[in-house]
Amino acid sequence: MKTLDLVNYGPVIPVIVIDKVEDAVPMAEALLEGGIKVLEVTLRTACAMEAMDRIIKHLPEAIVGAGTVRTKEDASAVKSIGCQFAVSPGYTSEIGKHCLDIGLPLLPGVSTGSEVMMANNDGYYFLKLFPAVAVGGINLLKGFAGPFSDVKFCPTGGVTVQSASDFLSLPNVPVCGGTWLTPKDLVANKNWVEITKLAKEASAIQRL
Numbered sequence: 001m002k003t004l005d006l007v008n009y010g011p012v013i014p015v016i017v018i019d020k021v022e023d024a025v026p027m028a029e030a031l032l033e034g035g036i037k038v039l040e041v042t043l044r045t046a047c048a049m050e051a052m053d054r055i056i057k058h059l060p061e062a063i064v065g066a067g068t069v070r071t072k073e074d075a076s077a078v079k080s081i082g083c084q085f086a087v088s089p090g091y092t093s094e095i096g097k098h099c100l101d102i103g104l105p106l107l108p109g110v111s112t113g114s115e116v117m118m119a120n121n122d123g124y125y126f127l128k129l130f131p132a133v134a135v136g137g138i139n140l141l142k143g144f145a146g147p148f149s150d151v152k153f154c155p156t157g158g159v160t161v162q163s164a165s166d167f168l169s170l171p172n173v174p175v176c177g178g179t180w181l182t183p184k185d186l187v188a189n190k191n192w193v194e195i196t197k198l199a200k201e202a203s204a205i206q207r208l
Contacts, residue, residue: 003085003107004126004152006063007174009037012164012202014181015067015156016041023187024051025058030192031181032062034199040087040177042067043074049081056082069106072098079104087177089130091115096122107154111135116148126152128177133158138166145172161201169208178202 006013014036018024024047028039039062041052048066056064065085066078072095075086079102088095091108096119099106108119109130119127129141132155136143141153155167156177164176181198 001084001105002126003105004174006038006065006085006107007152009063010035010175010203011168011205011207012036012176012178012181013038013040013154013156014199014202015177015179016182017044017179017184018048018051019045019184019187021047021050021054023190024054026190026192027182027187027195028055028059028062030195031199032059034196034201035203036181036199037061038063038065040065040067043070043078044068049077052078052083053081065107069095071095075099075104075106076102087128091119091124091127093118093122096124109156113144113147116144116151120148120151125150126154129153129155129157130177131157132167133163138170141167141170141172145170148172161198161205164202164205165208168205 063084066083067087069075069086069088085105087107089109107128108124109128110116152174153172154175154177159176159178167173167176186194
């Protein structure tokens with residue numbers, strides 16, 4: 001699989017933080033029921049690895065990737081449990097080349113033209129713009145379209161259900177990353193029905 005293949009499964013990739021491992025499978029089931037098949041679980045909590053392991057084992061139909069992959073060790077660890085892709089918040093050639101070496105598809109994070117060029121130099125042309133809104137959002141992506149006409153972006157960070165269609169209207173944005181699909185309060189209350197509703201809403205987002 002190539003990371004650009006992920007865009008075939010819908011307009012939004014949820015960016016998920018799991019605080020309690022017992023929430024992992026029911027949360028993933030709720031997202032799948034709502035039409036969200038690609039799940040990015042971030043390595044921001046102590047239970048993230050176990051949470052992804054449970055989702056991979058219990059829900060083989062899900063396409064599980066690890067977010068916040070910052071080191072070669074992170075990449076090797078998530079590859080070992082069966083993650084199908086990795087997402088990094090920034091980019092270094094070390095992590096980019098390591099992911100190529102171990103056969104782990106990587107969606108690298110960038111926020112500047114120099115980082116885009118570094119990633120391109122290592123063979124990466126589908127990149128995550130992060131934190132998208134904070135670094136310029138739609139205007140930056142429009143600016144990148146000229147010099148980087150062969151590069152596609154997944155903006156993540158500050159994108160909302162209201163603004164997603166605006167991002168998706170850009171020719172260089174085939175998919176967005178979103179944190180709004182799994183709000184902390186809904187997860188804390190185990191309100192999986194509402195998360196399914198949010199997933200259905202995200203799945204239905206159209207380009208403007």
